[in-house]
Amino acid sequence: MRRVMSGAVAVLAVASLAACGSSSDGETSAAPGLSGEITVFAAASLTESFTALGQAFESENPGTKVTFSFGPSSGLAEQIDSGAPADVFASAATKNMDQVVEAGNASDPVTFANNTMEIAVPADNPAKVDSLDDLANKDVKVVLCAEEVPCGVSARKVFENAGLSVTPVSNEEDVKSTLSKITLGEADAGLVYVTDVKAAGDDVVGVEIPAEDNASTAYPIATLKDTENAALAKAFVDYVLSDQGSAELGTAGFSKP
Amino acid sequence: MRARDRDPQPGSRTPWPMLLPALIAVLFLLLPLAGLLLRAPWADLPQLLSEPEVLQALRLSLFAATAATGLSLVLGVPLAFVLARSRRPGISVLRALVTLPLVLPPVVGGVALLLALGRRGIVGQHLEAWFGYTLPFTTTAVVIAETFVAMPFLVVAVEGALRTADRGLEEAAATLGSKPFATFRRVTLPLIAPSLIAGSVLTWARALGEFGATITFAGNFPGTTQTMPLKVYLLIQNDPDAGIALSLVMLLVSVAALALLRNRWINGGAL
Numbered sequence: 001m002r003r004v005m006s007g008a009v010a011v012l013a014v015a016s017l018a019a020c021g022s023s024s025d026g027e028t029s030a031a032p033g034l035s036g037e038i039t040v041f042a043a044a045s046l047t048e049s050f051t052a053l054g055q056a057f058e059s060e061n062p063g064t065k066v067t068f069s070f071g072p073s074s075g076l077a078e079q080i081d082s083g084a085p086a087d088v089f090a091s092a093a094t095k096n097m098d099q100v101v102e103a104g105n106a107s108d109p110v111t112f113a114n115n116t117m118e119i120a121v122p123a124d125n126p127a128k129v130d131s132l133d134d135l136a137n138k139d140v141k142v143v144l145c146a147e148e149v150p151c152g153v154s155a156r157k158v159f160e161n162a163g164l165s166v167t168p169v170s171n172e173e174d175v176k177s178t179l180s181k182i183t184l185g186e187a188d189a190g191l192v193y194v195t196d197v198k199a200a201g202d203d204v205v206g207v208e209i210p211a212e213d214n215a216s217t218a219y220p221i222a223t224l225k226d227t228e229n230a231a232l233a234k235a236f237v238d239y240v241l242s243d244q245g246s247a248e249l250g251t252a253g254f255s256k257p
Numbered sequence: 258m259r260a261r262d263r264d265p266q267p268g269s270r271t272p273w274p275m276l277l278p279a280l281i282a283v284l285f286l287l288l289p290l291a292g293l294l295l296r297a298p299w300a301d302l303p304q305l306l307s308e309p310e311v312l313q314a315l316r317l318s319l320f321a322a323t324a325a326t327g328l329s330l331v332l333g334v335p336l337a338f339v340l341a342r343s344r345r346p347g348i349s350v351l352r353a354l355v356t357l358p359l360v361l362p363p364v365v366g367g368v369a370l371l372l373a374l375g376r377r378g379i380v381g382q383h384l385e386a387w388f389g390y391t392l393p394f395t396t397t398a399v400v401i402a403e404t405f406v407a408m409p410f411l412v413v414a415v416e417g418a419l420r421t422a423d424r425g426l427e428e429a430a431a432t433l434g435s436k437p438f439a440t441f442r443r444v445t446l447p448l449i450a451p452s453l454i455a456g457s458v459l460t461w462a463r464a465l466g467e468f469g470a471t472i473t474f475a476g477n478f479p480g481t482t483q484t485m486p487l488k489v490y491l492l493i494q495n496d497p498d499a500g501i502a503l504s505l506v507m508l509l510v511s512v513a514a515l516a517l518l519r520n521r522w523i524n525g526g527a528l
Contacts, residue, residue: 074494141394146477148495169394170476171483173491181476185377186393 035063036229038236041076042068043092044174048199049252057239064232072149072174080105087227088236093150097220109220112240113254115193116216117158119207120182127188130207135189136164143178143187146171150217155191157215195253297505298498305502313480314488321484322464325403329460333411341419356409363406367473370402398475399482403464410463414456418449455518462514
């Protein structure tokens with residue numbers, strides 16, 4: 001059974017290489033003969049952009065289906081290493097991708113986007129936050145991502161760069177739950193990615209962090225070793241890396257690596 | 258009781274077609290726990306348990322679960338009494354509504370709590386305007402979240418006991434001139450004591466394991482709102498061994514609670 005599977009994977013892999021080789025004139029995604037389903041594990045901060053990318057990919061490749069599982073990169077990496085059935089992993093930090101590579105579940109990750117941090121405040125900005133310094137004020141309720149997840153690491157880096165000591169009221173489990181505490185007005189401010197502020201629309205307002213204090217994080221993507229549809233997985237990764245993919249990511253607020 | 262176990266009555270033997278599914282059920286329920294026990298980094302356990310953050314989380318968990326149980330007793334017992342004794346129309350609808358948190362996904366409970374008691378919530382906004390007090394991100398919020406999820410267990414247990422309790426004794430006390438509250442305290446309460454205690458332990462255990470409502474309503478900050486389940490969830494993403502070790506601690510605490518329930522207060526599977 002196992003041999004039959006890996007044989008099938010090899011055939012598909014060759015097919016995908018052939019498909020890529022034949023389409024050298026910019027139209028990377030129009031690989032013929034793609035079909036089936038893949039599951040993409042992606043960082044919570046990619047929710048909006050990858051959902052849009054997935055829909056575009058599916059409509060360009062009829063007969064394919066891309067299913068996403070969004071969550072904290074660290075949790076996703078842990079799930080992959082425990083044998084979760086995923087075909088592609090897009091992480092919000094190189095650290096979590098390295099963990100998956102070291103465990104032998106992926107190889108040759110490619111960085112496809114960068115993201116920087118921004119202060120998010122509720123639309124009416126109840127605590128009148130207009131700079132990083134305001135977050136050190138004890139009366140301002142600040143929520144951050146937990147140190148265990150990438151956005152928490154970046155947030156602490158920002159405060160370190162700015163020489164500020166900020167005590168949050170809560171360490172949230174991922175960037176989206178940090179954002180929702182702000183959207184609901186329960187917290188006065190929080191540090192999230194630029195892209196999350198954009199995705200939240202009118203519910204939150206972003207306050208820029210000076211470039212010299214800001215921290216950025218790189219997003220690597222890779223196909224996973226145990227994928228049962230290597231061709232489709234590869235095609236999706238290529239699509240993310242294509243001009244169309246980076247245009248969509250740019251609209252969401254990501255910067256080019 | 259012992260004698261009956263050894264010498265089953267005719268007709269009480271388990272029909273054989275049930276044995277295999279029953280065995281599968283046992284395996285299904287116990288295998289994951291065995292996995293936890295086998296994979297646990299036993300050697301690191303003492304060191305992990307001496308870490309201040311872990312101790313803090315454990316202490317907070319024990320405190321919040323106990324406070325939630327106390328709150329459930331103060332509010333839940335009277336509620337159970339009303340549900341069991343009232344003949345008013347609509348009481349069965351009320352019963353269904355107040356036990357809703359039993360089946361509600363805890364995260365939904367957390368969202369509901371935020372929308373009611375949060376800073377922008379229908380009640381919470383007045384708390385802030387009048388007293389300058391906000392609930393989310395406080396230890397009180399943890400206790401509230403746990404009470405919301407766990408109190409129905411107590412209400413259901415106590416209400417059931419009240420329904421089956423011997424009303425004759427209460428009536429006798431009343432005839433002898435006992436006032437209603439005195440009757441409740443001195444006759445009814447002792448009658449339902451075993452169920453009350455069993456319900457309390459269940460409530461405590463449920464509160465101890467609460468995750469979804471807590472992380473949604475109270476947030477996660479060490480020493481204030483970070484209970485053991487939250488700590489386990491974050492650790493498992495970063496330091497799986499530590500997460501597994503803490504899961505083991507929670508398992509041991511839960512087993513202790515159940516053992517207490519079985520040996521002391523429950524005579525032969527009343528639960």
